[in-house]
Amino acid sequence: MTTLIERKRDGGVLDPAEIRWMISEYAADRLPDYQMSALLMAVFMEGLEPQELDAWTDAMLHSGEILDLSNVPIPKVDKHSTGGVGDKVSIPLAPMVAACGVAVPMMSGRGLGHTGGTLDKLESIPGFRTALDPPEFRSIVERTGLVLAGQSETLVPADRRLYALRDATGTVPSIPLIASSIMSKKLAEDLDALVLDVKVGRGAFMRDLDRAHLLAETMVGIGAARDTQVVAVLTDMGQPLGRAVGNANEIAESIEVLQGGGPPDLLEVTYRLGEEMLMRSGKAVERADARSRLEEAVESGAAFEKLAEVVIAQGGDPEALHDPGLLPSAGHEHVITASSTGYLARADALDIGMGAVALGAGRQRKEDGIDPAVGITIEAKLGDMVEEGQPLARVAWNDSARLEAALRYVEGAFAVSSEEVVAPPLIYGEVS
Amino acid sequence: MTTLIERKRDGGVLDPAEIRWMISEYAADRLPDYQMSALLMAVFMEGLEPQELDAWTDAMLHSGEILDLSNVPIPKVDKHSTGGVGDKVSIPLAPMVAACGVAVPMMSGRGLGHTGGTLDKLESIPGFRTALDPPEFRSIVERTGLVLAGQSETLVPADRRLYALRDATGTVPSIPLIASSIMSKKLAEDLDALVLDVKVGRGAFMRDLDRAHLLAETMVGIGAARDTQVVAVLTDMGQPLGRAVGNANEIAESIEVLQGGGPPDLLEVTYRLGEEMLMRSGKAVERADARSRLEEAVESGAAFEKLAEVVIAQGGDPEALHDPGLLPSAGHEHVITASSTGYLARADALDIGMGAVALGAGRQRKEDGIDPAVGITIEAKLGDMVEEGQPLARVAWNDSARLEAALRYVEGAFAVSSEEVVAPPLIYGEVS
Numbered sequence: 001m002t003t004l005i006e007r008k009r010d011g012g013v014l015d016p017a018e019i020r021w022m023i024s025e026y027a028a029d030r031l032p033d034y035q036m037s038a039l040l041m042a043v044f045m046e047g048l049e050p051q052e053l054d055a056w057t058d059a060m061l062h063s064g065e066i067l068d069l070s071n072v073p074i075p076k077v078d079k080h081s082t083g084g085v086g087d088k089v090s091i092p093l094a095p096m097v098a099a100c101g102v103a104v105p106m107m108s109g110r111g112l113g114h115t116g117g118t119l120d121k122l123e124s125i126p127g128f129r130t131a132l133d134p135p136e137f138r139s140i141v142e143r144t145g146l147v148l149a150g151q152s153e154t155l156v157p158a159d160r161r162l163y164a165l166r167d168a169t170g171t172v173p174s175i176p177l178i179a180s181s182i183m184s185k186k187l188a189e190d191l192d193a194l195v196l197d198v199k200v201g202r203g204a205f206m207r208d209l210d211r212a213h214l215l216a217e218t219m220v221g222i223g224a225a226r227d228t229q230v231v232a233v234l235t236d237m238g239q240p241l242g243r244a245v246g247n248a249n250e251i252a253e254s255i256e257v258l259q260g261g262g263p264p265d266l267l268e269v270t271y272r273l274g275e276e277m278l279m280r281s282g283k284a285v286e287r288a289d290a291r292s293r294l295e296e297a298v299e300s301g302a303a304f305e306k307l308a309e310v311v312i313a314q315g316g317d318p319e320a321l322h323d324p325g326l327l328p329s330a331g332h333e334h335v336i337t338a339s340s341t342g343y344l345a346r347a348d349a350l351d352i353g354m355g356a357v358a359l360g361a362g363r364q365r366k367e368d369g370i371d372p373a374v375g376i377t378i379e380a381k382l383g384d385m386v387e388e389g390q391p392l393a394r395v396a397w398n399d400s401a402r403l404e405a406a407l408r409y410v411e412g413a414f415a416v417s418s419e420e421v422v423a424p425p426l427i428y429g430e431v432s
Numbered sequence: 433m434t435t436l437i438e439r440k441r442d443g444g445v446l447d448p449a450e451i452r453w454m455i456s457e458y459a460a461d462r463l464p465d466y467q468m469s470a471l472l473m474a475v476f477m478e479g480l481e482p483q484e485l486d487a488w489t490d491a492m493l494h495s496g497e498i499l500d501l502s503n504v505p506i507p508k509v510d511k512h513s514t515g516g517v518g519d520k521v522s523i524p525l526a527p528m529v530a531a532c533g534v535a536v537p538m539m540s541g542r543g544l545g546h547t548g549g550t551l552d553k554l555e556s557i558p559g560f561r562t563a564l565d566p567p568e569f570r571s572i573v574e575r576t577g578l579v580l581a582g583q584s585e586t587l588v589p590a591d592r593r594l595y596a597l598r599d600a601t602g603t604v605p606s607i608p609l610i611a612s613s614i615m616s617k618k619l620a621e622d623l624d625a626l627v628l629d630v631k632v633g634r635g636a637f638m639r640d641l642d643r644a645h646l647l648a649e650t651m652v653g654i655g656a657a658r659d660t661q662v663v664a665v666l667t668d669m670g671q672p673l674g675r676a677v678g679n680a681n682e683i684a685e686s687i688e689v690l691q692g693g694g695p696p697d698l699l700e701v702t703y704r705l706g707e708e709m710l711m712r713s714g715k716a717v718e719r720a721d722a723r724s725r726l727e728e729a730v731e732s733g734a735a736f737e738k739l740a741e742v743v744i745a746q747g748g749d750p751e752a753l754h755d756p757g758l759l760p761s762a763g764h765e766h767v768i769t770a771s772s773t774g775y776l777a778r779a780d781a782l783d784i785g786m787g788a789v790a791l792g793a794g795r796q797r798k799e800d801g802i803d804p805a806v807g808i809t810i811e812a813k814l815g816d817m818v819e820e821g822q823p824l825a826r827v828a829w830n831d832s833a834r835l836e837a838a839l840r841y842v843e844g845a846f847a848v849s850s851e852e853v854v855a856p857p858l859i860y861g862e863v864s
Contacts, residue, residue: 001600002599002600002601002602005473005601005602006602009473009476009477009602009603032465032466032600033464033465033466034464034465034466034468034469034597034600034601035469035600035601036466037466037467037469037470037473037601038469038470038472038473038601038602038603040470041437041441041469041470041473041474041477042473042477042602044441045441045473045474045477165466167434168433168434168464168466168467169434169437169466169467169469169470170434170437170438170441170470170474171441171470
């Protein structure tokens with residue numbers, strides 16, 4: 001191992017057999033953390049060549065079980081987002097796509113830091129269980145064509161160990177390490193295609209477009225070496241996506257989308273990713289055709305019914321979908337208003353995400369609990385004209401100390417300009 | 433700690449309080465190895481600024497006891513070598529300097545890898561003890577002005593832990609980490625001056641002059657921030673120093689020096705370092721004056737008597753100094769001869785050092801034992817004219833399998849050229 005560390009440290013290349021040996025020894029607890037962390041820092045500094053990255057991802061993938069979804073006769077497609085604020089896209093998207101005859105065996109994560117997590121949001125539906133073992137996961141996707149669960153402990157165990165080590169050793173923001181972590185987990189889902197939503201901006205993990213582009217290319221490159229079609233769409237995370245930031249409120253907004261409503265930016269991203277999923281799965285050739293199938297699934301109520309079906313299959317109360325009043329709600333509301341008349345120039349996703357965490361909607365540490373009822377509703381988007389005193393955001397809160405902490409972030413998140421502001425693009429491009 | 437790792441990773445600077453906190457937490461076993469190894473790799477890659485290095489060294493120094501030699505009324509000077517093959521300089525040098533009225537509280541190390549260790553060599557004197565606790569160490573130097581011991585466990589404990597971690601994580605060859613490791617141990621000896629012998633060449637830790645120079649400057653810089661005068665002399669380690677490579681044979685050669693004999697290259701380095709020690713301690717202003725004092729100490733027998741005195745104080749048999757036949761000796765000799773007539777073009781210190789290890793004179797792993805009797809005697813120096821069949825080296829051996837392993841290194845260590853060969857310089861310069 002010391003030889004491998006030294007070689008990577010000096011900018012050399014590890015061969016596939018060496019990488020496989022290293023990852024499997026580490027996963028089996030036969031390599032000490034202190035050697036792996038030194039290697040991770042060397043990888044952070046020196047990067048990984050494509051063939052090293054491929055071997056690394058492959059070794060991670062084979063550190064555990066790989067799902068066998070061969071009994072699912074229809075194409076299997078998943079979507080993964082690199083994480084953002086107000087990013088509830090998975091929740092309306094997965095049932096829309098499943099309603100079009102594509103299986104969506106979706107494994108999601110929890111919120112950490114300023115970004116929210118799909119699992120936390122789903123669990124605000126009373127009774128909804130996201131911890132499924134592989135047989136139950138498989139059985140639900142076979143029956144309904146859709147499952148919305150957490151990462152199984154038996155899949156890619158090396159990633160859990162490596163991620164915890166990276167988190168403690170300053171080696172998280174390395175593009176090859178991020179790419180192999182995401183891709184190994186997704187490749188373990190036995191997919192035909194994968195659509196990646198790479199978020200860019202202050203509220204995203206990748207703050208600048210160049211790095212986001214590089215991450216997208218790196219992940220698409222890993223897919224290219226395999227049978228799984230991979231496409232990455234780069235989308236904006238400078239301001240939150242949609243209006244709701246929290247958990248129960250994001251479920252309510254997702255239901256709006258499935259009922260034909262919802263804010264335009266959320267719809268644009270959801271439909272764009274849905275089009276990619278249908279096209280990559282072979283269910284549509286033309287983008288316009290994919291779009292109309294998705295719209296039809298919403299208009300017919302089939303997408304909403306698909307969500308209700310999976311909520312029932314996973315132990316949740318489907319009444320909460322019909323009556324969002326059954327979702328957890330906060331006791332109080334604090335309104336943030338525009339201090340002057342003009343154009344909204346700032347609605348910072350990072351500050352708003354940090355505010356939501358402070359409020360209790362997210363977690364600072366993995367072991368923290370969350371309050372599904374609290375959250376922030378954004379009432380204006382960048383470039384919107386606003387009048388002095390007009391609400392910019394509503395903060396739903398339960399604990400006054402937490403509200404106070406949240407306002408320290410949220411009040412500074414907004415700025416109004418007297419000059420016209422051009423809204424930033426929502427979709428920056430695509431890599432495939 | 434993660435913040436500190438990230439800052440260093442990104443080329444930032446840690447402040448002295450942060451470094452002190454980190455080293456003291458690590459020494460107290462309150463920081464995990466995996467975080468320290470990631471930081472070490474970041475330091476390897478990004479280096480340390482002078483003020484960081486100073487704080488780092490200081491924190492290491494204060495991780496344990498600092499010797500109090502205030503009862504020693506004469507100047508206290510030590511010499512430290514970065515390690516080489518046949519480098520027995522400490523053994524004749526320390527008594528020569530002590531005989532001139534300078535206290536030499538010398539702490540040395542054991543051999544590791546292809547380099548020999550002063551402690552191993554000294555222990556080939558029957559009965560000689562190198563493991564002294566600080567009170568005994570102090571008492572011997574107070575009485576005799578000289579002590580030749582191992583590093584005390586109570587001095588710089590952080591260095592032992594850090595060195596073991598660096599050894600396992602590919603972070604040994606970092607100039608600031610080497611410099612702080614050496615200097616913290618030497619500063620803990622309560623010295624007035626320190627002379628460093630920075631070896632350069634194939635058989636040294638620093639193979640090229642630029643890196644050796646940088647290490648010398650870095651160590652001298654650490655001393656400059658303190659009361660200890662530090663000078664570094666850069667000397668050649670392309671070929672072994674002197675004739676003897678081993679343990680008992682290096683003691684015998686050291687005794688030759690103290691009796692007015694010894695090979696010219698060993699004498700040149702020993703006297704040069706001795707001159708620096710006398711000048712830095714204020715015992716001589718001019719180099720020529722220092723030189724004649726050292727020569728007088730040898731000619732009068734005072735230097736030899738000083739060694740005998742310390743051997744007795746440390747439990748050794750002084751008879752072995754008068755009669756080197758009492759030192760361990762090997763049962764067999766194998767002679768390596770010149771394959772043609774010409775000039776000696778190669779006598780590779782690394783190969784010869786590796787051969788000595790294979791023979792049993794050194795250790796591959798810290799826990800290995802050594803055979804003090806075996807070793808290699810070099811019969812020709814680079815540039816010497818040699819005749820076909822003339823002995824180039826004599827290998828004293830006890831175990832035929834080990835001899836065979838040793839010859840694989842040693843036979844390839846020598847080459848004879850038909851064209852004249854200019855011997856390389858022995859002393860490359862000085863940094864102070």
